[in-house]
């Protein structure tokens with residue numbers, strides 16, 4: 001792997017060398033097939049005077065470097081890494097005070113770095129949006145609240161790995177509304193640096209959800225590896241590329257492989273081909289619900305324990321023929337435990353929960369309105385998180401490549 005501070009001589013296709021001579025003393029580019037580039041800055045883009053490094057990576061014929069001949073793959077991946085210096089950097093908790101850009105495009109916050117599945121989901125939800133990567137889920141919530149972004153697209157649950165609990169907790173802590181959902185088929189691949197084979201691996205890194213979605217396949221592959229959690233799938237791919245980790249593979253998408261110059265060692269390593277992640281689209285304002293198309297409503301409630309309250313709450317939907325699609329319980333942070341004195345024998349502790357429920361009806365539907373007024377009677381806290389169209393996009397496991 002070439003590092004950013006090394007000089008190298010490469011042969012390029014004529015197409016991309018048609019550039020004027022740059023002024024910088026650090027490098028020289030000519031109109032000829034051979035050119036010398038000295039990279040002393042973070043980004044190859046800044047040293048190539050306008051040549052897109054990705055285009056350069058695609059156009060490399062062969063390489064001679066310090067007397068050692070490098071493979072085309074090696075340099076392509078170097079260029080891809082250097083070009084990834086141009087990718088937007090994730091917002092951090094301190095950046096959310098950044099002045100908003102007042103363009104016409106929808107600014108869409110997601111958690112992770114470019115190449116993350118969340119970016120793909122955000123792109124599906126808002127195809128013309130300006131994508132804003134954030135380093136944490138909480139930052140994406142804040143970005144929308146502080147008008148740095150107009151929408152956030154965040155994962156709620158995966159068909160193999162289950163719920164993303166952090167986002168359930170954050171939905172309650174923040175005042176955003178669910179205005180839509182995206183169901184994204186997730187095709188996980190095992191990625192490594194060019195020239196690295198499965199026999200070289202000691203470690204696999206990825207988002208904990210991705211690791212759990214591939215748990216059985218990793219074992220079946222017979223890899224002698226430790227599994228380590230990172231912030232997101234594409235971030236794991238980026239780390240391998242930037243730190244030149246030749247004993248490590250990432251679980252991430254093919255798109256992440258392209259962005260960070262990695263090879264796909266094994267395609268489709270998730271444990272079941274029906275691997276779908278459901279993302280929520282969040283906004284500052286709710287949308288007006290309709291009844292003309294399939295809608296879903298998400299609520300959260302808490303109750304003070306009296307006999308069979310949870311059963312009563314859930315039955316108000318059953319009596320009205322409303323389908324419940326999901327129930328999730330999370331600790332009730334304001335009062336996680338109640339002490340129960342059982343007949344003066346001793347003190348038992350009971351855990352307290354917030355219950356999140358999704359049901360298939362629009363808040364414009366009278367049945368849903370009546371059901372919620374019943375729920376209100378049994379509960380001490382009730383909030384509607386959103387009433388939004390169900391993602392009805394047709395899907396087959398191989399039809400979308402994320």
Ligand SMILES: O=C(O)C(=O)C[C@]1(C(=O)O)C=C[C@@H](O)C=C1
Pocket residue numbers: 111112115116117118119155158164186207209210231232233234277
């Ligand atoms: O790491 C990513 O690429 C993400 O977008 C995060 C995330 C998740 O949080 O569940 C999203 C979809 C996949 O199921 C795996 C990981």
